[in-house]
Structure formats: structure tokens, C-alpha cells
């Protein structure tokens with residue numbers, strides 16, 4: 001984890017239904033320090049289904065990958081950690097344990113954010129993983145399950161974080177929302193600051209990292225890194241923009257042409273990596289946001305069924321090539337005040353340079369899981 005953070009503190013967050021191979025390649029081209037898989041079921045790995053392994057396997061062009069597992073049985077975690085390491089070998093950067101997912105289908109089985117209620121079991125899970133693989137084992141969680149009520153008074157993350165640190169976790173991601181909030185309301189940085197002050201292991205901040213400015217602001221919690229999740233929607237450049245801002249370098253503007261080129265590249269990557277092209281519908285909405293008549297282009301994207309159709313639609317949606325149209329993007333997903341919502345992009349040349357050198361973005365019809 002510390003090695004990845006030495007490159008940049010800005011990481012591509014795990015996102016179920018979104019962070020597939022194509023999305024991660026785009027993110028890494030855009031400067032992400034490390035890409036995370038979608039959350040993968042330990043039980044799924046136990047039964048060995050091809051669909052499950054499809055979530056785990058990196059694309060050959062991905063330098064490395066963090067694999068996030070979910071479940072509640074330490075033995076299944078041990079088995080999964082061992083099998084994932086055997087399959088990915090040196091390309092496995094770390095195993096992350098999901099203790100954040102708020103979705104009832106998951107929590108009713110004691111998995112995801114339900115582990116906030118059971119620090120002892122959470123520690124056993126971490127220990128089982130540590131004992132069965134050679135890579136760092138990390139945890140991603142939320143401040144608590146709910147603001148008050150049964151067993152949830154105060155921020156449960158304090159007990160959980162201490163327990164998993166003692167069990168050998170190498171880092172912990174903290175989301176400043178209660179699981180009961182899902183993604184509503186503003187994320188509170190207070191719990192992140194508290195955990196960063198009280199623990200020795202690196203803390204990764206997550207919550208509303210929607211602009212480069214906000215990504216940098218999150219480092220003010222004392223976190224060593226920042227997960228960028230919804231901030232990547234249609235904006236693979238957010239990682240290098242945040243890094244430029246952090247270094248006091250100018251943050252480039254991005255044109256509509258660059259956004260369209262990135263969308264087309266992303267759709268081609270979906271096809272090249274064997275992903276379902278339906279994912280391009282969400283991508284169209286995100287990349288084309290802010291262009292004239294964006295709503296109508298988004299609606300038309302629902303009827304596209306091939307890469308060529310998506311690319312033709314993007315070309316038609318963009319301004320004439322002779323113009324250099326700068327997009328002012330509406331920040332509809334951003335609940336923060338306007339001062340935190342400025343967004344600029346890196347030129348396509350930088351995106352392409354990133355792709356051909358070390359690292360590689362993307363979108364969702366999936367439901368939020370962390």
C-alpha cells in the first residue's frame with residue numbers, strides 16, 4: 001500500500017458494477033495510483049464460477065490490481081485470499097476486505113457494513129487473510145451502521161479500526177457516511193480525521209471526492225490516500241488533476257473533444273475486454289454531461305447496441321472539430337457547496353501518454369456497495 005501511495009495518494013475506489021477492467025484501465029491512464037476490483041464474494045470464489053473470476057482477473061495491460069473480497073466467514077476468506085494470490089501472482093497488489101457495503105442483501109448475511117457490529121469477527125477475518133497470503137491485507141469501512149439505535153451509538157469505526165489494525169491490517173479506508181445513509185447527505189470527515197490520528201497504519205479517506213480540489217482537501221484529514229469513486233464518472237483525468245493541484249502545478253482545462261475521445265476509447269476498451277456493452281449507457285450519460293442537449297443524447301444512447309453506434313453518437317453530440325469547446329460540467333452528483341465543485345481536465349495527450357507508460361477509468365448500472 002505504501003508503495004502505491006508513493007506514486008500518488010489518489011486511488012481508484014472499488015465500485016460494484018463499475019470498476020471493471022476497462023474502467024480501471026481508463027483510471028490508470030488518468031493517473032490513478034492503484035485500481036481496485038469490484039467487490040468479489042468469497043463464497044463465489046469457493047464455488048469457482050467463471051463469472052466470479054471475471055471480476056478478479058486483471059486485463060493484461062493492468063500493471064497490478066487490488067482485489068476486494070466480501071463475506072463473513074474467516075475460513076472462506078482464508079481460502080479466497082490464497083486462491084486469488086495463486087491466480088494473480090505478482091500482479092496482486094493487495095487484498096481488501098469490504099466492511100462498508102450497506103446493501104441489505106449483503107448485510108443481512110453479516111457481511112459488508114454489518115461487520116461494524118462485530119469487531120472481533122472482523123479481526124478474525126483480517127487475521128485469516130494475513131495468514132493465507134503474502135500481500136498486504138487492508139479494510140474499507142464506514143463510520144458506523146447508523147447514527148443511533150441498536151448497538152450503533154457513536155462511531156463504530158473506532159473499535160473496528162483498532163481491532164483490524166491489531167489483527168495485521170496494513171491500511172484502512174474510512175467513508176464518512178453511515179451505512180444507513182448509503183450515498184445521501186454530505187460525508188463527514190470527522191471520523192476519518194479521528195482514525196488517522198489514532199492509528200499507526202495508513203488511512204485512506206473516502207467520501208465526496210468529486211473534484212480535484214476536494215481530493216486534495218481530504219488529505220487534510222491526515223489520511224495517506226484518497227479513494228476517488230463517483231468523481232471518476234466521465235472524468236478519468238481527476239487523478240492527475242488532483243496530483244497537479246497537490247504539487248502546486250497548473251491544472252489543465254479539458255475540452256469537449258477530449259471528453260468525447262475518452263468516451264470512444266472507453267467504449268472500445270469495454271469491447272476489447274469482453275465487458276457487456278450495456279455499461280456504455282451509463283458512460284454516455286457521464287461523459288456527455290454538460291454538452292448541449294446532453295439529456296437528449298443520453299436518451300439516444302439507450303438505443304445504441306454497437307461500438308460504432310456509440311462512437312457515431314458521441315461524434316454527433318460534440319461540437320464541430322474546428323471549435324475548442326470547453327465544458328462546464330454540472331455537478332449533479334456533488335452535494336457540496338459550489339466552491340468545492342470546480343472541475344478541470346488533462347489534455348488527451350496526457351491521457352494517452354499515461355496509457356502507453358505505466359498506468360491507466362470509468363461508470364454504472366450497478367448499485368452502490370460500499
Ligand SMILES: Cc1cc2nc3c(=O)[nH]c(=O)nc-3n(C[C@H](O)[C@H](O)[C@H](O)COP(=O)(O)O)c2cc1C
Nearest residue numbers: 013014015016039206207208209229230368369370
Ligand atoms: C456504484 C458504486 C459502487 C460501489 N461499490 C463499492 C464496492 O464494491 N466496494 C466498496 O468498498 N465500496 C463501493 N462503493 C463505495 C465507494 O468506493 C466510495 O467509498 C463511496 O462512493 C464514497 O465516495 P464518493 O462519495 O467519492 O463517491 C461504491 C460506490 C458506488 C457509487
